[in-house]
Amino acid sequence: MTTTTTQAASDRRVAPTSTSSTATRVLGISSLVGLALLVIFGVFVSPPDAELGQTIRILYMHVPTVSVAYLAFLITAVGSAMYLWKRTEFWDLLAASAAEIGVVFFGLTILNGMLWGKITWGVFWRWEPRLTTTAVLLLTYLGYLAVRAIPADPRTRATRSAAIGLLAVVNIPIVHKAVDWWRGLHQERTIFGTTKPEIQGTQAFAAYLGLAVFLLLFAWLLIHRFRVAFLAERAAESGLGAAIAERRQEASESSATAVSHSEGDR
């Protein structure tokens, strides 16, 4: 997949032809191994739950995805704040990369929530606090990606994104509280309510394994996505030197007209 020579990381390394490096390969492989383990434990080895029955297996998907999503949006918020302070490209690209991954995992959280709902309540959607909160927050961050997609110079786009990154993250606790009061009053079996602390044995292992593996996966994705964003900036920027030269060239061409005081340059 990559042609990077893997000898010791001397600086004469051949230029990478993709966003992977030894670090990401290690991360990638361990994520895959982890995922395999997760399937074995989560689906086959761990017993169905006394109270939840088989639906606990969806929990092994739901908890990791929502945790990764919230972590991603936290990184977006930190990146946004740091960008507004330091104004360096690194923080902007980090915030944007994390936001995209966050939206993907939020989408998966809703998918798992709906499937869990179908089994437990017989319907894909119920205005259950967690599901509702996730949907609202997903829309807020889709707004982030929508603004990010608007063509603008890097500084403008970064400032707009940073503002939304902060405006959206501050809304998370407020939305949680509002939705909880709104739908959480009459206790119904909410998906979060079911992470019973007393799960142990292989169930607990599967749950924590899932979390750990998804965090590894998130790190791998973030590194790659950051490098993609970085490359995109360099690709867009690569023309600057050439553009300046071309611009200056334009000057020499028009020098004839300037000296001749021609009036026709209106």
Added chain:
Amino acid sequence: MRTEGVRGVVADAALVAGKDLRLERRSKVGLSQVLPFALLVILLFAFALDPDRRVLGAATPGLYWMVVLFSAVLAVQRSFGVEGEDDVLDALRLSGLSAPGIFLGKVAALMVQLLALEFVLAIAVAVFYGTEISGILLLAGVTTTATVGIAAAGGTYGGLVARIRGRDTLLPLLLLPLLAPVLISATRGTEVALGRDAGPGWPWVGLLGIFGAVYLTLGALLFRPLLEDA
């Protein structure tokens, strides 16, 4: 020459708010377009939901606040559309006005217009939907705090999209999801005020107050970079 510090910001805000309200008095866009739009939607809801049966009555608080949110989007678009024309934004950056001052001035002007609209709308809802108004104190608390939050979040996003070409369609996409908790809290608070829900009403006002305070502060802090680079 210019007063600096907090007094400077308040003075700037007063100047900008005065200008916005005078603009509204001159152009009457709020009065002749946004308000009729709100009343129209109230009627449309009645057509959509059969006015005789209980449904319309039960949904009145929610419908009311939905209309307020849509009207707020129009008011914000008008307020920042004015700044977008004729490169006025550049003149604002060149003027001595402080960014938080401009922001708070815009928000204040938005609030005045929204509160006026909400008052007229309340009368319309009372008449058309036959709702008897009760729990005035709670209602006032809910309405005021909700309006602070709507105007603050609206002002922030208004500043963010001021220079974007497709801003008219982008603003609702950004603003309405953010205002979801305001819609929930205002509607529930109103239901308690109108005696339709036994639950406590004032916690909703508290949450609306937190939302308003958070977005007033965040907006004021973000407005400088937004005015500068957005």
Added chain:
Amino acid sequence: MSTTGYIVVAWVGTFLAVGVYALWVLQRGRALSKQVAPEQRRWMKSTDTNAKDASQ
């Protein structure tokens, strides 16, 4: 659809989505790498570029 059916959909759906997204990211990375001059391809080497952006 039985309970196990939905569980399978949950797992397969999640893995599939993450897999497709991961491949999309890798593909974008490979495509962009071709457009950028070799020495500019990595963050570490070009810390000076972001110093340039440190202006107000």
Added chain:
Amino acid sequence: MRPTLEPVIHLRSAVALIGRFPALAGVDLDVESGEVVLLRGPNGAGKTTLLRACAGLVPVVSGVARVLGSDLVADRSAVRRRVGLLGHATHLYDDLSVSENVDFWSRASGATSADGRAALDRLGVASRLHELPVRSLSAGQRRRVSLASVLARRPELWLLDEPHAGLDAAGRDVVDGLMAEAASVGATVLFASHELERAESVAHRTVVVAGGVIQVDDSALEHGIPENPSRSDTEVSDED
């Protein structure tokens, strides 16, 4: 006589981007206090960007850029209050009246309404127009109102983008008078214009901009403009 000997505008290989396009591709320019400098050059040469960059509205991404003693690369908003920019747009609220507009912009920059009123009279905007909404004004009148807003803030550095455009003969005389008057009280004027014979009669010095760089700076070469008593036309002399 002048507090600092540092030039009002000091640019060395300044690069400014509009989006990703290098509108300024390495500009070297010095403008002394009290000078009236004409920017000439074809459309798209970068004149407008140069004026906006000096006003701190466009980030200078590389090179040296100091205006009125503050470094634009570090913080480009510090200089704004001391600068007056007249762009192609007139920066006015169509629904507000002439006096309301000038009053708002004057008070926003720390001047008073009286300054605004005086500026309107100085620009020859008839008082009967004062209460009319700006949208009912002609283009020339709008530019006079816009110029009045700039005059009211008494800027130390005037940055005018084709100030004569759209004005009648009388209006152009007023503009020339304004520029000369500003220079006489120690302010500095940098203006772009295509009205060459009129502009060169006012300007102490002409600079030709092309392709985002300064191509000809006649302070460095002899130029036939009438000898200006207060300024010798030798090499950029550093004695004054």
